[in-house]
Amino acid sequence: MITKIFEQTVPIDDNNFILSSDIINTQQIQSDSIECISSHSYFTVIFLRDRRSIKTRNSLKEWEKYLAGSNFLRVNRTTIINLDLVKHIEKGTDQKHIIHMQNYENPVIMSKNYIAKLKSDFSK
Numbered sequence: 001m002i003t004k005i006f007e008q009t010v011p012i013d014d015n016n017f018i019l020s021s022d023i024i025n026t027q028q029i030q031s032d033s034i035e036c037i038s039s040h041s042y043f044t045v046i047f048l049r050d051r052r053s054i055k056t057r058n059s060l061k062e063w064e065k066y067l068a069g070s071n072f073l074r075v076n077r078t079t080i081i082n083l084d085l086v087k088h089i090e091k092g093t094d095q096k097h098i099i100h101m102q103n104y105e106n107p108v109i110m111s112k113n114y115i116a117k118l119k120s121d122f123s124k
Contacts (some may be wrong), residue, residue: 010059011066027054031070035085035104037063038077047104049085073118075110077098 011017015031035047039060046054063080064072071083087100095112 008064009056009062015070019065029054030085031067031072032082034072034083035101036108037080049103051103073114075108075114078112079108081108 009017009064017029029046029048030119033048034051035049037060038045038047042057042059043062044060046056048054053066055122058066060074060078060080064074067080072080073083074080081099081101085102087102088104088109090098091097095115097110097115099108099110101108
């Protein structure tokens, strides 16, 4: 259950972030505790390994910057996943792949554009 929106995210280092809605309400998370990040209108939701969810005002582009160099991958316009927590991937229809995460209940669709980008990144 999501209870509050964290207005600010401050990266401490490559693996730790502080989320804050004000001076009193802060929370520290580690990147390896993040299963996936999903965009919803004006906020993103961080889904953690322990099945908690945290709502932030950061965009996916900001999260991509924060998580650059770590084992995270943007798989479509609205989702970034932790590659360490992928349970399995199955080939779907229309050149899309269906990604099943360890704890996140909904399958994540990897669009054909992001599959092409992934292939080109690996071929370099």
